Amino acid sequence: MQVTTVTMDDVQYPYRLGTDCLDDIVTRLGELGASRYLVVSDPTVAELYGQRLCEELAALAGPAELITHPSGERNKGLPTLHDLAEEALRRGADRQSIVVALGGGVTGNIAGLLAALLFRGIRLVHVPTTVVAMLDSVLSLKQAVNAGVGKNLVGTFYQPVEVLADTAMLRTLPVREIRSGMCEVVKNSLAIRPSMIDQLSAGLRPDGRYPDDTMRWIIYESLAAKAQVTAYDKYERGEGLVLEYGHTVGHAVEHSSQGAVPHGAAVGLGMIAAARVSHRSGWASAELVELHRELVGKTGVALHIPSDVSLSAVRHRLAFDNKRGYLPVDAASYPMVLLESPGKVLRSEGTVLTAAPRDLVDSVVDELARAPRPGGRSADAAVLDGAR
Amino acid sequence: MQVTTVTMDDVQYPYRLGTDCLDDIVTRLGELGASRYLVVSDPTVAELYGQRLCEELAALAGPAELITHPSGERNKGLPTLHDLAEEALRRGADRQSIVVALGGGVTGNIAGLLAALLFRGIRLVHVPTTVVAMLDSVLSLKQAVNAGVGKNLVGTFYQPVEVLADTAMLRTLPVREIRSGMCEVVKNSLAIRPSMIDQLSAGLRPDGRYPDDTMRWIIYESLAAKAQVTAYDKYERGEGLVLEYGHTVGHAVEHSSQGAVPHGAAVGLGMIAAARVSHRSGWASAELVELHRELVGKTGVALHIPSDVSLSAVRHRLAFDNKRGYLPVDAASYPMVLLESPGKVLRSEGTVLTAAPRDLVDSVVDELARAPRPGGRSADAAVLDGAR
Numbered sequence: 001m002q003v004t005t006v007t008m009d010d011v012q013y014p015y016r017l018g019t020d021c022l023d024d025i026v027t028r029l030g031e032l033g034a035s036r037y038l039v040v041s042d043p044t045v046a047e048l049y050g051q052r053l054c055e056e057l058a059a060l061a062g063p064a065e066l067i068t069h070p071s072g073e074r075n076k077g078l079p080t081l082h083d084l085a086e087e088a089l090r091r092g093a094d095r096q097s098i099v100v101a102l103g104g105g106v107t108g109n110i111a112g113l114l115a116a117l118l119f120r121g122i123r124l125v126h127v128p129t130t131v132v133a134m135l136d137s138v139l140s141l142k143q144a145v146n147a148g149v150g151k152n153l154v155g156t157f158y159q160p161v162e163v164l165a166d167t168a169m170l171r172t173l174p175v176r177e178i179r180s181g182m183c184e185v186v187k188n189s190l191a192i193r194p195s196m197i198d199q200l201s202a203g204l205r206p207d208g209r210y211p212d213d214t215m216r217w218i219i220y221e222s223l224a225a226k227a228q229v230t231a232y233d234k235y236e237r238g239e240g241l242v243l244e245y246g247h248t249v250g251h252a253v254e255h256s257s258q259g260a261v262p263h264g265a266a267v268g269l270g271m272i273a274a275a276r277v278s279h280r281s282g283w284a285s286a287e288l289v290e291l292h293r294e295l296v297g298k299t300g301v302a303l304h305i306p307s308d309v310s311l312s313a314v315r316h317r318l319a320f321d322n323k324r325g326y327l328p329v330d331a332a333s334y335p336m337v338l339l340e341s342p343g344k345v346l347r348s349e350g351t352v353l354t355a356a357p358r359d360l361v362d363s364v365v366d367e368l369a370r371a372p373r374p375g376g377r378s379a380d381a382a383v384l385d386g387a388r
Numbered sequence: 389m390q391v392t393t394v395t396m397d398d399v400q401y402p403y404r405l406g407t408d409c410l411d412d413i414v415t416r417l418g419e420l421g422a423s424r425y426l427v428v429s430d431p432t433v434a435e436l437y438g439q440r441l442c443e444e445l446a447a448l449a450g451p452a453e454l455i456t457h458p459s460g461e462r463n464k465g466l467p468t469l470h471d472l473a474e475e476a477l478r479r480g481a482d483r484q485s486i487v488v489a490l491g492g493g494v495t496g497n498i499a500g501l502l503a504a505l506l507f508r509g510i511r512l513v514h515v516p517t518t519v520v521a522m523l524d525s526v527l528s529l530k531q532a533v534n535a536g537v538g539k540n541l542v543g544t545f546y547q548p549v550e551v552l553a554d555t556a557m558l559r560t561l562p563v564r565e566i567r568s569g570m571c572e573v574v575k576n577s578l579a580i581r582p583s584m585i586d587q588l589s590a591g592l593r594p595d596g597r598y599p600d601d602t603m604r605w606i607i608y609e610s611l612a613a614k615a616q617v618t619a620y621d622k623y624e625r626g627e628g629l630v631l632e633y634g635h636t637v638g639h640a641v642e643h644s645s646q647g648a649v650p651h652g653a654a655v656g657l658g659m660i661a662a663a664r665v666s667h668r669s670g671w672a673s674a675e676l677v678e679l680h681r682e683l684v685g686k687t688g689v690a691l692h693i694p695s696d697v698s699l700s701a702v703r704h705r706l707a708f709d710n711k712r713g714y715l716p717v718d719a720a721s722y723p724m725v726l727l728e729s730p731g732k733v734l735r736s737e738g739t740v741l742t743a744a745p746r747d748l749v750d751s752v753v754d755e756l757a758r759a760p761r762p763g764g765r766s767a768d769a770a771v772l773d774g775a776r
Contacts, residue, residue, distance in 0.1 A: 078473065082466035089537045095714070117542045120532060120623075144508060149477045154505045156544055235508075326483070 001028075004223055006139060006163070008234035015138070015163040017219060019212045025127060025164045026053065030061030032125065032161065035096035037064040038088050040111035041103045042071040045129055048172055050102055053127075065091040069110060072259050076106045076145050078154060084114050098123045101160075104130035104177070105137040105263060109155070112143030116158035124160045129169045131181025131215075132264050135188075135222035138163045140243075141234055150320040151251050157235060167215045175300070178208035180264030182299035183246075185218050187267055188225035190292065191245040194342035196221045197295070206300035241326065242345050242352045245337040246271030249365060252317035257309045265301040269368055272296060272303065276364045277356050278338040283346055288339065305369040314365055318358075327353040334361055389416075392611055394527060394551070396622035403526070403551040405607060407600045413515060413552045414441065418449030420513065420549065423484035425452040426476050428499035430459040433491045433517055436560055441490060441515075453479040457498060460647050464494045464533050466542060472502050486511045489548075492518035492565070493525040493651060497543070500531030504546035512548045517557045519569025519603075520652050523576075523610035526551045528631075529622055538708040539639050545623060555603045563688070566596035568652030570687035571634075573606050575655055576613035578680065579633040582730035584609045585683070594688035629714065630733050630740045633725040634659030637753060640705035645697045653689040657756055660684060660691070664752045665744050666726040671734055676727065693757040702753055706746075715741040722749055 001018035018024060029037060037057050041050045050066045057064035067087050069080050088097075099122060101111035108126055115124035126138040144155025170178065182204060189196045200221075203214050210218075226243070233240040250270025254263055261269070275292040278284035297303055305314070318334055327335040327348065333355035338346045346354045389406035406412060417425060425445050429438045434456045445452035455475050457468050476485075487510060489499035496514055503512035514526040532543025558566065570592060577584045588609075591602050598606075614631070621628040638658025642649055649657070663680040666672035685691055693702070706722055715723040715736065721743035726734045734742045 078466055078470035082470070085466065085542050086536050089535050089541060089708075117544055119541060120530065120543050120545060142508065147477050148474050153477060153507060154473050155508050156505055157508055320477075 001164070004220070006223065007227065008141065008230045009232060011141065011159050011234050013160055013162055015165070015223065017165045017167070017216060019166065019216070020168045021166045022049070022053070022056070022168075025166060026056040026060055028162070028164055029057060029098070029100065029125065032098060032123070034062060034098035034123070035094050036092055037062065037098055037100055038091070038093055039064055039066050039100045039102050040084065040114065041066070041068060041107055043068050044071065045103045045107070049129065049169060053100075053102060063092070067091070069107070071106070073106060073146060073151070073254070073263075074259055076110055077147070078145055081110055081113055081117075081145060084110065085118060088114065088118060093118055093122070095119045095122055098125055098161075100125050100127055102127045102129060104128070104133045108133050108137045109143055109152075110145060112158055112160070113145060113155055116143055116156050121158070124158065126160045126163045128163065128165050130173060130177055131170060132177075132184055134165050134167075134170075135181070135219050136184045136226075136243075138165075139223065139226040139230070140236065142236065146255075150317060151255050165219070167212050167219070170210075170215060175208035176262060176265070178210070179206070179300040180262040180268075182208075183264035183268035183271075183296060183301060185222060186295045186299060187243075187245050187271060188222050190271065190295065190342050191242050191337070191339060191345065192228055192343060193221065193225040196225075197291075197342060201295060201298065204295065204298035206298060208300055237326065239352060242337055245339070245345075246274055248318065248334060248336045249273040249314075249361065249368075252314045252365075253305055253309065255317050256313035257306065260306060261309070268296040268299065268301050269303070269305060273361070273364045273368055274336060274338055276367070277336065277360055278340070278346070280360055280364070281338075281356070283338060284340055288341060291342070303368075305365070307369070309369070311365060311369055315362055318361065318365075327351050327355065329355040332358050334358055336361070389552070392608070394611065395615065396529065396618045397620060399529065399547050399622050401548055401550055403553070403611065405553045405555070405604060407554065407604070408556045409554045410437070410441070410444070410556075413554060414444040414448055416550070416552055417445060417486070417488065417513065420486060420511070422450060422486035422511070423482050424480055425450065425486055425488055426479070426481055427452060427454050427488045427490050428472065428502065429454070429456060429490040429495055431456050432459065433495065437517065437557060438490055441488075451480070455479070457495070459494070461494060461534060461539070461642070461651075462647055464498055465535070466533055469498055469501055469505075469533060472498065473506060476502065476506060481506055481510070483507045483510055486513055486549075488513050488515055490515045490517065492516070492521045496521050496525045497531055497540075498533060500546055500548070501533060501543055504531055504544050509546070512546065514548045514551045516551065516553050518561060518565055519558060520565075520572055522553050522555075522558075523569070523607050524572045524614075526553075527611065527614040527618070528624065530624065534643075538705060539643050541708075553607070555600050555607070558598075558603060563596035564650060564653070566598070567594070567688040568650040568656075570596075570606075571652035571656035571659075571684060571689060573610060574683045574687060575631075575633050575659060576610050578659065578683065578730050579630050579725070579727060579733065580616055580731060581609065581613040584613075585679075585730060589683060589686065592683070592686035594686060596688055625714065627740060630725055633727070633733075634662055636706065636722060636724045637661040637702075637749065637756075640702045640753075641693055641697065643705050644701035645694065648694060649697070656684040656687065656689050657691070657693060661749070661752045661756055662724060662726055664755070665724065665748055666728070666734070668748055668752070669726075669744070671726060671742075672728055676729060679730070693753070695757070697757070699753060699757055703750055706749065706753075715739050715743065717743040720746050722746055724749070
């Protein structure tokens, strides 16, 4: 496995990446040494990789317990955390145990918070099994769960001691998960690292089938993008907030769809919404909007909000967005990350946030809810033609 | 109000103490400035002080919400935290809100964890209303809740921005709470600050009625004792572990009694147990045991475990004590804080913990469960006579 060091302020941890390297993962976990390995995953991942990982850990490294939680964002809450904590303690967790978060973003978050809170903090190792987890979740110190009024409102900052990733695990992912994950890559390219746009655009595959070497390139580029903005901002409250690009509308859509629109796909929609808001406000060109549609489209995700998602629910969620408080805005605006051009973020009052008029955001959300006519041209393309 | 600065490593916060100073507390909270004050308390404290505090805050400082949680250690768990978080968010909590922990140790812990986790950390102000909270809980960064198998196993470290204490609030405390709190003072005197033993011994009142100036003296001495051991150990994992004196058996008794034995009273019993273990092992004199009985006895708490507490439950809890892991011990021992003499802690392997034989601890627990005959002599006094 190849090692990259993740650095955020005073926090550092190794990220080991390989392909077909489950044995190496087991060996490395054994080297870390634990009184007990608490392998946390959802039932699907438990069956695919969890049981084998635990068996190999038990044979090579020490007692290993497979602890499962129900799948999905709607189960990522304090009640699930409570069940996991009780189960881990019943199975003998102590201060020298290691929590192994084996899964996607939901598992990473909830197992991360579990590690942060058991005995006021025990070691955490991420073994991400999804694209989003490999290139986004495990590069954040945020460990949070959802509340009734919004996503990720309850949590803390906690660092893993290590990340161990095997791209072979991505082969069993449903294609919608791969497509969704690629939207986060598109986010990194548009908001932070425009140097990767051309190669990414050429490599994106709507069918979601990526060669291993492309996948590793994408992960390394994402590590570099993340490093650019969080190297001096481990709490993601300053420059790191740019990682929230597309997340204002994205979170609202994801949450309102009750999981029907996966995280990355929702962020893809959120980025298109952000680009439109920026363009309509006169801050960005129509080309920027079209570039968003092109890249997000090439990931293979849908370019509109499904018709069964309630738009009033989306608007309600927008009002509870967790960026409230970073930038004082009046009730007629939302604080959003907006771009002027690829890699160039609009700033106000020293932040990477801009007050976006609420009416404009709402109308852009309405547009995203209308499916484009098959074979028809997008409104943005028409605008683009007009601008030429 | 008089200000003392609490210092632990890089953490500092002011502790303001006075008598009949609720107005000053409101003024100070107003100076801190918050979008909303989330006053957390149990129903009893809410009625005694919470409603008035919220009314005065609303009049002087800004929106204030009174949020209550069910009383008692058995409700100090993640499910209660979940309810509080949902309620706080529904009432409009945001990043600029302040959590005001108004109450005793249970409220301080659960509101502390709430503040630590809402939006990954918002400001916390302690307004302690019990003796234990004023001189112990609010001087710790530990914010934790209980799990099924033991106390305080789930939590984090989080610092308040300020402590605001009014000894007048102690006047409404049930006498058993005062007596219980005084056991923590006895702990400080025996384990850390023997210089206060004589004055404390003269001032302790089994009836639990203390003049305000005595109460303030006790609090200042406790601040000084705590500072001695946590000034360079904010996580209480090194020298600070001495604060756990009496807590091994104490926690087990408290938890097994399901709240019938309050925290401090249980620690009182735990200290007597620890002194006996130390004496029987040849590490401390019989006089030390007698000094423990004398001081704990003068607080007015019972000197034995109530007959309806299951001793097998106590032994079971001992095996899950949260000091496991600080000192590697075999299954036949418990890691405990033990004294050689007042202020002099036994050490092993660079820690303030000692491996105490499990059989000995169990037999000492058994002894504590036998009520002394009325007017009879204690076993320790007999031993003491023999030693003279």
